[in-house]
Amino acid sequence: MSAEKKQKIRQSARLSVAPMMDWTDRHCRYFHRILSQQTLLYTEMVTAPALVRGGALHLLKYAPQEHPIALQLGGSDPRELALATRLGAEAGYDEINLNVGCPSDRVQSGTFGAVLMKQPNLVADCVAAMQAETDVEVTVKCRLGVDDQDPSVVLPDFLEKVSAAGITRFTLHARKAWLQGLSPKENRDIPPLDYSLVHQMKADFPHLHLSINGGITTLDEALPHLAAGLDGVMIGRAAYHTPAEVLLQADQKVFGKKRLLTAEAAVQQMLPYIEAHVSAGGKLGQVTRHMLGLFTGRPGARGWRRMLSEGASKRGAGPELVLDALAHLAQSATDYADHQAAQ
Incomplete structure (x- = not known):
């Protein structure tokens, strides 16, 4: 080396x-x-x-x-x-x-x-x-x-x-x-x-x-x-x-590198990897179990975890489930913002 x-x-x-x-x-x-x-x-x-x-x-x-x-x-x-x-x-x-x-x-x-x-x-x-x-x-x-x-x-x-x-x-x-x-x-x-x-x-x-x-x-x-x-x-x-x-x-x-990446963008970047894994015969949950805590503390985090935990083991589960969970998260954030504005 x-x-x-x-x-x-x-x-x-x-x-x-x-x-x-x-x-x-x-x-x-x-x-x-x-x-x-x-x-x-x-x-x-x-x-x-x-x-x-x-x-x-x-x-x-x-x-x-x-x-x-x-x-x-x-x-x-x-x-x-x-x-x-x-x-x-x-x-x-x-x-x-x-x-x-x-x-x-x-x-x-x-x-x-x-x-x-x-x-x-x-x-x-x-x-x-x-x-x-x-x-x-x-x-x-x-x-x-x-x-x-x-x-x-x-x-x-x-x-x-x-x-x-x-x-x-x-x-x-x-x-x-x-x-x-x-x-x-x-x-x-x-x-x-x-x-x-x-x-x-x-x-x-x-x-x-x-x-x-x-x-x-x-x-x-x-x-x-x-x-x-x-x-x-x-x-x-x-x-x-x-x-x-x-x-x-x-x-x-820690490293002083300017890098702007959102958690949502990280999920999008995982999709090709997930697709390749599932297409090769792997199970969705083998990947998504490591992603459950990504949105901890944010509106919709519980739904994100639930959708992935419950859905990943179903036959045919793939990237679409991850996109659905991401959409649920986005809707939860919108609902939360609307609720806060109404207070």
Whole structure:
């Protein structure tokens, strides 16, 4: 990877959409790319064994329009991760990311994800093997620590050991993970956030590119972290559930690019993709389920969600349903404006 391209990806990482299982699939990413041309997008976590032992290369599929795009891998075997990295690089991904943050039981049983916070030397071995397979940048997404670990002790040790293996970009989820006693969902909310520790790590490791993740729901919340010196902000659920609020404004607010795109125009731009997907035998709902929150907070948003949710599973459902839902939204906006004027 050229230094110029590497720098461009790092610039895109000023804002990224978190990898989220069952959510950030290729249809979701295509939609998000229409909303923001600059934001760095991540795949769902793909396990190295699935690629190397299972031959599940279909998991690497994406549309060229999705760039810049990062592949997140899960695993703990350096050899398997190296082979999976090679496959990801050959597929054309702009970044290969190692998951050291997922707390699910399934991930723990495979000895990867957040449990690897206990084994920084193994993580260093893994990323060294991954980097040996490609010139695409390898990065790490991790927690502050797990269980009874003291993050103020564990995290700097982790960063020091893993960066010594050549990693210079980390995304820090600003919470510990409790591997016993909390579900994955609870691990996203219950462990307290510690943004100050993440900022301290930037002060202690100024040569590292550090992004912060966890609990950030709006661009107005993200921008102060960038202003304070962090290199990037990763937003997860809010970017998915309220994509217009986060992604439609990102190019201008975060990247300084003048771009005027409405949510309605974004839907129009999705129609050819939807048509191609349905014509190829795909189901409308596989795409539109990622678009349900686009108009959250606006008149007609509930009708938009209802029409797509109820209609997308019906036989023959296609772009026409999306246009009908858009027309309903427009009528709702007109009715609302008329009602307000009459008050």
